[in-house]
Amino acid sequence: MDDTPEKHIAHCSSCGCKMDISPMGPYTNVVCPGCGSHTRVKCELGQYLLLGRHAAGGMSMVFKASDVTLDREVAIKILNEDYSQDEKRMQQFEHEAKITAAISHPHVVRVFTVGKAYGHFYIAMEMVSGENLEQRISRENAIGEDVMLPLAAEIIAGLQAAKHAGLIHRDVKPGNILFDAQGHVKIVDFGLALVTQGGKARATEIWATPYYVPPEALVGGEEDFRSDIYALGATLYHALSGYPPFPDTIKSTRAVAKAKEDIPPLAEVAPWLKPETCYLVDKAMALRPEDRFSSYAVMGEALRAAFKATEGAGASEPIRSRERAHRRAQSKHVRLGLLIIAVLTLVLLGSIIGLLFINQQGDDIVAHAYSGKGGEGDQAAIVLSGGADYDPEVAVMIAKQFRRAHEMIKEKQYSEAREVLTRLMHDDHVKEPTSSWAGVEAVIAAWLGGNSGDASEAISSLRQHMASHEVPAEGILGRLGEQLQAPKVIRDVGGEKNTMAAVYLMAVALKNWEMGAWDAAVPLFEKIQKNHLAHNSPWRVYPDLAQRYLSDFKKMESIAEMADPVDLVEAKQRLVDYKKLLRTLETQGRSRFRVRVWQLRLHRRMKGFQVPQDKVDEKVDEALDYEVALRKFRELVAVSKYAEAAAAMKSVEVSGGQKEGRHMWVYLAETASALIEGLEKVVIPREGLAMPIRAMDGQVYQRVVRAQKGGIHVKNPREDQRFLPWSAIQPDSVFVLFQKAYQLRLSNQEGQRRIEQAVCYLWLIGKEDRAERAASKLAEVNLDFRLRWQNIMKAQHKSP
Known part of the structure; x- marks a missing residue:
């Protein structure tokens, strides 16, 4: 018997040239070897x-x-x-x-x-011409009960028909629920289906999507129609709340199985839903099959009860829906009870937080901002966990933490306030969007403290948090996160009517201010300052802060408009004016930096005045030079430009103790730069290097394709590769790539050299503890490094 594959010949549609298309797949686009025309074959x-x-x-x-x-x-x-x-x-x-x-x-x-x-x-x-449910969720976020429940009835009917044919689908998910031209459901993709024997079957492989796969399938257990009921419940959970049952960062089978044990009740993530709807979904998603609906008929009864509830009281519009931006339903008795408890508790404690709402993702519903007359009815809303496990004590504790952070800001304890707000951002009890707004306030605190490196770190942490919590990129929060990270002035300002306007405008104003674009910052500070919030508003601190920046601007504006001094007498008087201005400035960061730049320029100008009997103070000149260079150094390190940072420090002339500080920063930056240069020369295998690379915007790429000067090429499955410069990659991902690229061993000189690079890199990206642990081990076997590191540590204690 001849097993030779059949040979297939096609002819070019342009020149008629014969082409052997045997190895080609159906609908392949083939280029004619004769005329170069393109032809679809098979x-x-x-x-x-x-x-x-x-x-x-x-x-x-x-x-x-x-x-x-x-x-x-x-x-x-x-x-x-x-x-x-x-x-x-x-x-x-x-x-x-x-x-x-x-x-x-x-x-x-x-x-x-x-x-x-x-x-x-x-x-x-x-042929089903409409979109699928996954696309609809992506487009609408959460789908209303009055729309989704009738669709659920059609899905149940289709799955019931499969059960009657002796089948279970095994891959029920939004992507396999299509809509025809009339908007009716069509279930597709029975590729994983099993023929049941005695009502049950056992699969040999797991291919289903983790979000929706039933727990028993993860452990190779027997499956029956109740497995499809679980997957349908998970699908409804996603469609009604706008969130999948657990984050997409959970990958391994064991982690997925554990996550399925801790899925929050639907009422907690989507409190606008009727209790009957939540019962329908939670029952379908019961961990044990015997606790789910005993038949599709019983599930249908629960669905009809849920639909009847929406008809009787009207379906609540999802807070995550795109149509709803600022309205909130007030009719839920359970929520009302929790509000009363929260208010009473907080009033007794004298908290500044009024009403504690139980809510999920939304852009304009984080907090009722205080505007207008600011009467007693103007209350704030902090979004906390709710549902059956709602704990007023936890609510009060979190409210106290917000209050504490704002008091710290008021008292200029910016670093401490940032720590508190960052913890709130990562606290599982604080729900979106409040957790992301806490991250925005952490960025604000970093800028208020005047450290651009801290601000860059806070922005990176915020973007990573937003990505892991699927904060919509097109929403006010998503756009703000992107704008804060982009290296340009924010002139497209929205969100002024948002209930978080004070926080939003403060973040944008500070970003512009710290970039030196005061023409774009001052009008925003003026808007914040005129925003008359209630006296007990947690954000009342921001108009006061805006007033400080406006005050500093007026002080600097009056001096900036003065003509340059024409002689040494005028120059010395101007120096007195600058010193007096520095003493009266109320803000940190760019304002003080700009005055010091003025001082530096004036000192250099004074050198040109021919007055030999009255020399300029060289030490003051050096101190200003060093301070300006150090700020530039930190800005360059924050964007992974280590060679440029070292060059900036080398360019400054210093003496005394500042020499040690300059040497320390140059050593750290040059050694970290060597780490980056080494990565740029790493030979990546042809198939790429499988490892997650997290970009600064929160996007995760699964494979490193190749390295080149300035960054790396990355890609995801079924996507084109993309070049990421080092400044666009999370420093932690860069370090993991470094660990994969080299074997960091203390037993040879090459390994010790790489470990020294790792120590300096970790130190500059803020991982001092890890750097010190690695340095301690390296110092045990390398005497030269031990001496270098001892000098670096001495200089560190003297450096600002």
């Missing part, structure tokens, strides 16, 4: 003509096609090239077609025929 599969790609799945591609015999539009599903020669996958594919064809129901996609062409199996099925 487009005819039996009676079907492929017209274009429609969708891609994990194991297959779906094409839009025409049935030339019956003159109708169909969908053609073909196994991906990677699996087309895999006998097991081909059998599964054929199995899918047969079991789907066995189901005849209006809410299950129809299969017309199964065929084989060019060595590929294909399934011809009903």
Whole structure:
């Protein structure tokens, strides 16, 4: 028997040239070797003509096609090239077609025929023109009960039909729920389905999506229709709340199984939903199959009860919906009870926080800002955890922490305030969007403290938090996070009518101020200062702070407008004015930096005055030079420009104790720069290096493709590769890449050199504890390094 594959010949549509297309897959775009024209080949599969790609799945591609015999539009599903020669996958594919064809129901996609062409199996099925539920969730965030519950009824009906045919789907998820032109449900992709025997079946592989896969499938247990009920419950959880049951950062099977034990009740993440709806979803997602609905009929009864509740009282609009930006439902009795408890508790404690709302993601519903007359009815809202496990004591504790942070800011304890706000951002009891707003306030505290390095670190932490909590990029918070990180002045200012306007405007104003764009900062400070918040508002501190910046601006503006001194007498008087100005400034950061730059320029100008009997104070000149250079050094380190940072410090002339400080910073930066330069020369394997790389914007890439001067190329599956400069990569990811690239061993000189680079890099990115631990071990075996590090530590105690 001849097993030689059949040879397929095609002709160029332009010149007629023959082309051997045997190894090509269906609908491949081939370039003619004769004339260079492009031709689609293998487009005819039996009676079907492929017209274009429609969708891609994990194991297959779906094409839009025409049935030339019956003159109708169909969908053609073909196994991906990677699996087309895999006998097991081909059998599964054929199995899918047969079991789907066995189901005849209006809410299950129809299969017309199964065929084989060019060595590929294909399934011809009903063409569903609408979007899928996953796309709808992405577009709308949370979907209202009055819309989703009727759709759930159609999904239940389709799954029930599969059960009657002796099947379980095993991959119920939003991506497999399609909508036809009339908006009705069509369930697709029975590729993982099992034929049940005695009502149960056991799979040999796990391919289902982790969010929705039932717990029993993760451990290879028996599955039945209740497994599909769980997946449907998880799908409804995602659709109704706008959030998947657990974060996408959880990957391993063990971690997923653990996460499924701790999924918060739906009422906690979506408090606007009716109790009947929450019962429907929570019951379907019970951890043990025996605790779920005993049949689709029983689940249908619960669904009808939920729908009846929405008809009787009206469905609450999801807080996460795009249509709802600032309205909040006030009719939920449970929430009202919690509000009363919270208010009474906080009043007794004299808290500045009024009403504690139980809420999830939204842009304009974090806090009722205090505006207008600011009467007693103007209350704040901090978003905390709610539901059955709501704890007023925890609520009060968190409210106290916010109050404490704002008091610290008022008392100019900016570093301490930043620490408190950062902890609140990471506290699981504080829900979105309040947790992200706490992160924004941590950035504000860093800028108020005048340290640009701290601010960069706070922004990076905020962006990472937003990414892990899926804060919408198009919302006010998402846009603000991106604007704070971008190295440019923010002139497109929105959010002035947002209930968090004081915090939003303060963050934008400070960003512009610290970039030296005072023309873009001052008008914003004026708006904040005019925002008349109630006397007990937790954000009352920001108008007061805005007033400080406006005051400093007026002081500096009056001096900046003065003409340059023409002689030494005028210059010395101007120096007196500058020193007096520094003593009266109320803010840190850019304002003081600008005055010191003026001082430095004036000292240099004074050197040109020909008055030999009255020499300029060289030590003052050196001190100003060093301070300006050190600020520039820290700004460069914050964006991973270590070689430039070292050069900035080398350029300054110093004497005395400042020499030690300059030497320390130059050594640290040059050694860290050597680490980066080494990474740029690393040879990445052809298949790439599999490791997560987290960008500064929170995006995670799964593979490093190659390194080059200035950064690395990264990519995700089914995406084009992207170049990331070092400044766009989280420092922690850079260090992990360094660890993977080199074997850091103390037993040889090369390893010791790399470890010294790691020590300096860790120190500059703020990981002093890790740096000191590594330095201690290296010092035990390398005497030269021990002496260098001892000198660095001495200089560190003297350095600002």
